[in-house]
Amino acid sequence: MRHEAQQVKKERRNVREVELAARQTALPLKKYGVIYADPEWQFTPYDEDTGMDRAADNHYPTSDLLTLMRRDVGAIAAPDCVLFMWATVPMLVEAICVLDAWGFAWIDRDPTTGYLAPNKTRCRYVSHWAWLKQRIITGYWNRGKHEVLLIATRGKPVAPAMGDQLESWRDDFAVEAEAGEHSAKPDVFAEWIERQWPHTPKIELNRRGAAREGWDAWGNEAGEVAA
Incomplete structure (x- = not known):
């Protein structure tokens, strides 16, 4: 009985994904229901004389x-959109600020308490994965x-199909994969996104090389659409 109920929900979810994809593709200016971003975070070391040798600035702008x-990412986001955004551990607070600026994590100041608090009525941070690298890198508080x-989401995009969520590593939101060239990310994440949103317009920001088949790509190292 439970399996049948899950199948019904899965079919309903797939129908909605197709409907949203058709609506987004038909917009006058192209909008994307999936945005996969890898911002070029600038991290300033405590000591620029000794800490710049392994900085990202040595590999890319x-x-x-x-x-x-x-960066007006919100302008290319469809009303119902899911954003996947990479962040390095030291830049986590800055990453939340970027989510807010792009329209995916509204943060308001509570007038009664004066504290900042998320407003989840229109958009919200929903979860995260961790990419566990095979090699240890540097760090100040830990390696x-x-x-x-x-x-993070805005509007009401379809969530992953029940039972098809990407498996975590040891149940702690981590996926173990080999590290490639500096800042390059494992394909497992983009491949999973493709399976979950096959019809939805997708764009990868700061893509290196040719765009993945079925995707658009943006960035100073982005190439032409793959054949």
């Missing part, structure tokens, strides 16, 4: 927080070995 927040892929 980086941007400060204000530049990333001003980092993972990056996080934040998941």
